[in-house]
Amino acid sequence: MxxxxxxxxxxxxxxxxxxxxxxxxxxxxxxxxxxxxxxxDPKITSSLGEIVGKIKYITLGLSNHTVHEYLGIPFAKPPVGDRRFRKPEPLSSLTSPFYAQSSGAICPQIATLVTLNDTQSEDCLYLNVYVPDQRADKPSGHAVMVWVYGGGFQEGAGSHYDFSILSVTGNIIVVTINYRVGVFGFLSTGDDNALGNYGLWDQHLALKWVNDYIKDFGGDNQRVTLAGESSGAMSVGLHALAPVNRGLFQRIIAQSGSMTAPFLNMERGGFENVLTVADSLGCKTDTVDQLMHCLREKSVDDYINALKRLDPGRVIFGPKVDGDFVKINPRDIAKLSESRRLDEVECFRLLDMLSGFNAYEGASVLQYVMDPATIENM
Incomplete structure (x- = not known):
């Protein structure tokens, strides 16, 4: 045993x-x-630090392609706390190595476009870079397209667009960006307390980031096209007229959107909307300065809940003539340029432009201008 x-x-x-x-x-x-x-994993080295992306394989017909994706790269400090309702501040460095392998959060919004995979946060100023793994068409590097999403200035996200296929078929680098929308992107008191147009300044800072760092990804910052659709196209038009953007891009593509659209009321005003939101948030104060201090202390959830209680058609925030980014209403530029030289017109003349609309796309707004019963009988 x-x-x-x-x-x-x-x-x-x-x-x-x-x-x-x-x-x-x-x-x-x-x-x-x-x-x-x-x-x-693809890696690039820049003055920001080492950035590590990921590889995506694409099959088109009988051909196999590779795209290097760098996702969720922050291009500004988080616009939170005292930075809320102010111009974005640039980042000078990243944690190195920075793993850019998933998209960042989308900006807070009450939207129909939000998906189950989306995380909303005020810390949302991120961009995504799609780089084709193939030789550039010129020694100076790949041509670049920067995409601005639409959504009525109330919703949207750069991560809702996958430009990997366009990147390889066009042999270009594509950059998609986030920018603040709705109340966080465009609240304006009409004075220095809150000038507004923060979403446009976000887009501008993203363009500066592309100008400064896209060479590290193999891009040519002298061949940049700014493109967008709907309110993204309106943004593109506003950037084309802004002298502050001179040299940041050379071409523009505006799809299905015009800065002279009837619903885009850009004249100074809208303070009543600020008061409406402030009242809903319990921020009744004696001075505008105190009001803004109170509004900066409220949480994102406070805003979302307050806006849900209000009539969405009653309280809308969008671009304004602020005397800073937008100095002249685009509707007035043609008439004013007849009698004097405008920097806005001179900037616009330096650019190549492609603009257009899709056939019958106006049908999408019939529900807002016609009786539903009439539409059903059409």
Whole structure:
């Protein structure tokens, strides 16, 4: 019996040893795989630090393509706390290495476009860069397109667009950006307490980021096209007229949107909307300065809940003539330029422009201008 017991113990020990060898082998394989995978991740080095992206494989017909994606790169300090309702502040560095492998949060909004995968946060000023893994068409690098999403200045996100296919088929670098929308992007008191147009300044800072750093990704900052659709197209038009953007892009594409659209009331005003939101948030104060201090202390959830209680068609925030970014209402520029030289017109003349609309797209707004019963009988 004793001999049999010893043999069992020896056999058991061999089995355990084999199990441990298998475990070690499994660990080594996994670790090696991780090292190999991480070594394959695309990396770029810039003055911001090392940025690590990820590879995406695309099959088009019989051809296989590779895109390097750098997702969720912050281009500004989080516009939170005292930075809320102010121009964005640039970032001078990133944690190195910075792993840009997933999109950042989208900006707070009450929207129909929000998906289950979206995380909303005021810390939302991120951009995504799609780089084709192929030789550029010119020694200076790939041409670049910066995309501005639409959504009536009330909703949207850069991460809602996947430009990997356009990147490889057009052999261009595509950059999608986030910018603040709705109350956080455009609340304006009409004075220095809150000039508004923060969403437009976000877009401007993203353009400066592209101008400063896109060469590190293999892009040519002298061949930048700014493109957008709907309110994104309106934004593109406003940027084309803003002298502060001179040299940041050379071409524009405006799809289905005009800065002279009837609903885009850009004249100074709208303070009644600020008071309405402030009242809903319990921010009744004696001075505008105190009011803004109170509004900066409220949480994002406070705003979302307050806006849901209000009539969405009654309280809308959008671009304004602020005397800073937008100095002249675009509707008046043509008439004013007849009698005097305008910097806005001179800037616009330096650019190539492509603008257009889709056939029958006006049908999408019939529900707002016609009786529903009439539409059903059409």
């Amino acid at each position: 004793r001999l049999w017991s010893i043999q069992l113990l020896i056999f058991s020990d061999r089995i355990n040893h084999m199990k441990m060898e298998n475990i070690y082998f499994f660990i080594v394989i996994c670790f090696t795989s991780l090292l190999f995978a991480s070594s394959q």
